[in-house]
Amino acid sequence: MSGIQLTRRGLLGLGATAASSLILAGCDQFDFVGERDGQVRKILEQANVMTYQVQRRLIGAQTLAREYSASEIRQGQRPNGSTDPTTPDYLALKANNFADYKLKVTGMVEQEVSFSLDELRNMPARSQITRHDCVEGWSCIAKWTGTPLGPILDMARVKPQARFAVYHCYDNIQKTLSGDIIYYTSSDLIDAYHPQSILSYGLNDQVLPVANGAPIRLRIERALGYKQPKYLHTIELVDDLSPFGKGKGGYWEDTGYDWYGGI
Amino acid sequence: MSEQTAVPASKGPLIYRQSAWTRVTHWIWAICLFFLLLSGLQIFNAHPSLYVGQQSGFEFDNAVLSMSAVNTDAGPRGRTTVLGYTFDTTGVFGMSGSADRPQFQGFPGAATIPSYRDLGTGRVVHFFFGWVFVLTMFVWFLASFFNRHIWRDIIVKPKDVTGLPKDIVDHATLRFHHGRSYTPLQKVAYFGVFFILFPLIIATGLTMSPGMDSMFPWLLDIFQGRQTARTIHFVVMSLLVLFFVVHIIMVIIANPFNELRSMITGWYRASPGTPLNEGDKP
Known part of the structure; x- marks a missing residue:
């Protein structure tokens, strides 16, 4: 072998330097991908559209998220995000133990409907022990009890033009100088009608606590935690998500998370 | 046979060793793995356990x-x-x-994309390059199956197993033999990357998707849970980083000019004594 003469130690050092310089190159040269309106960002985000479309074609509308046995419930459900909303409307409801609570279905429906907490609790219930996956990376298994959302949407008779369900919540997830930002998110109608999509009022055989979204939290079991809106009060059927918030279909989505949330 | 004498005894023939498919997919992967690693550490930092x-x-x-x-x-x-x-x-x-x-x-900001905490952007970057990585893998597999790169260079055969001890000694003493195909150790390394580490890191990544878990619940069974899959994903990442470090060291020790030339143009200077084939250059 002809070429440069180097000692073994020198070569090893060179290799390590080359490797670490590649890592260090990530310092801040690529921070521009964080700019939400950048052209590169727009291209990169197309991968999320692709993920959504491929998963929707691949995964049936009815395939269920895994349900676990009771022995897998080894801890309480870890609260995250809003854990104690302070909006006046919510505080008033909470003071009265949610006796005046109404869940409303509005928007592109033939008949707007609303239900009290008692009415929801008296409807056919579904219990499921499922794994809650947070976008941060952790998972927590708990038993959720509630009434399936699909039949409730059927009572309101969703118009054929409707494409999305927007979930409006009570919690002020972020407090800014120009006022509170109220949590909301949205899903397609496949997730809304999914058999495990329930309006939960029970957690681990107890009444759903405030920290976990009392009185009603929607479970969308084939998606991450930020697609499971807590403190839910209105489900609005729409054909366009752009009028809400910053137009990305949810509070976290507006800050740059993917809308689908199934990965 | 008169051509064989045209090659000086001190120099082996210049052989066309890497097809365009191999070279292009190699560099796309290099870019993908760089971004996947740094955006992956960003995602890890959202819950560093x-x-x-x-x-x-x-x-x-x-x-x-x-x-x-x-x-x-x-x-x-x-x-x-x-x-x-x-x-x-x-x-x-x-x-x-x-x-x-x-x-x-x-992980420190110097090892993440972006350098500041931004899980949403980390995910956007990770999934974009994840798609490019997987699609490139698909192209590589098809091309390398039909041009026999997989069979010739990647699949570890009995003669590679018997040649392994000698190759380990050769590597340990920095006596490299540059042939038409890879040495047994190289085959073992590349086979491990292509057929063990790459499939594992893709499958454990998909296991973390609640959507994919509903379609393929057996993913949760083979990896013994979503959190175990996340751990395996991290371990495989560490092994790929180790592979990368050794890969770079070997390129530098073996002769960076010759190795990089074959990665870019496909032409590779074999060791003296390598028999000349049709298509070789002196």
Whole structure:
């Protein structure tokens, strides 16, 4: 072998330097991908559209998220995000133990409907022990009890033009100088009608606590935690998500998370 | 046969060793793995702990690795716990940055994209390059199956197994033999990357998707839970980083000019004594 003469130690050092310089190159040269309106960002985000479309074609509308046995419930459900909303409307409801609570279905429906907490609790219930996956990376298994959302949407008779369900919540997830930002998110109608999509009022055989979204939290079991809106009060059927918030279909989505949330 | 004498005894023939498919997919992967690694560490930093099982233990302990910052009498320190053993990793893991502007996070900002905490962007970058990586893998597999690169160079055959001890000795003593195909150790390394590490990192990545879990619940069974899959994803990442480091060291030791030429143009100078074939250049 002809070429440069180097000692073994020198070569090893060179290799390590080359490797670490590649890592260090990530310092801040690529921070521009964080700019939400950048052209590169727009291209990169197309991968999320692709993920959504491929998963929707691949995964049936009815395939269920895994349900676990009771022995897998080894801890309480870890609260995250809003854990104690302070909006006046919510505080008033909470003071009265949610006796005046109404869940409303509005928007592109033939008949707007609303239900009290008692009415929801008296409807056919579904219990499921499922794994809650947070976008941060952790998972927590708990038993959720509630009434399936699909039949409730059927009572309101969703118009054929409707494409999305927007979930409006009570919690002020972020407090800014120009006022509170109220949590909301949205899903397609496949997730809304999914058999495990329930309006939960029970957690681990107890009444759903405030920290976990009392009185009603929607479970969308084939998606991450930020697609499971807590403190839910209105489900609005729409054909366009752009009028809400910053137009990305949810509070976290507006800050740059993917809308689908199934990965 | 008169051509064979045209090659000086001190020099082997110049052979066309890497097809365009191999070279293009190689460089696309190099770019993908760079972005996947740095965006992956960004995602890891959102919850810098790894567990074994279906869920993350908050009220019980199933963590195998965790990074955190703790307050001590001597001020904040970075701590890393691996399999029950705790190390002070101030400056690298758990706590990094300068003394006046410390960062309390798993991996330092220099190793993440973006350099500041931004999980949403980390995910956007990770999934984009994840798609490019997987699609390139698909192209590579088809091309390398039909041009027989997989069979010729990647699949470890009986003669490679018998040649392994000698090749280990050769590598340890830095006596490299540059032939038409890879040496047994190279085959083992590339086979491991293509047929073990790449499939594992893709499958464990998909296991973390609640959508994919509903379609393929057996993913949760083969990896023994979503959190175990996340841990395996991290371990495979570490092995790929190790592969990368060794890969670069070997290129430098073996002759960077010759190795890079074959990675870019496909032409590779074989060792003296390599028999000349049709299509070779002197």
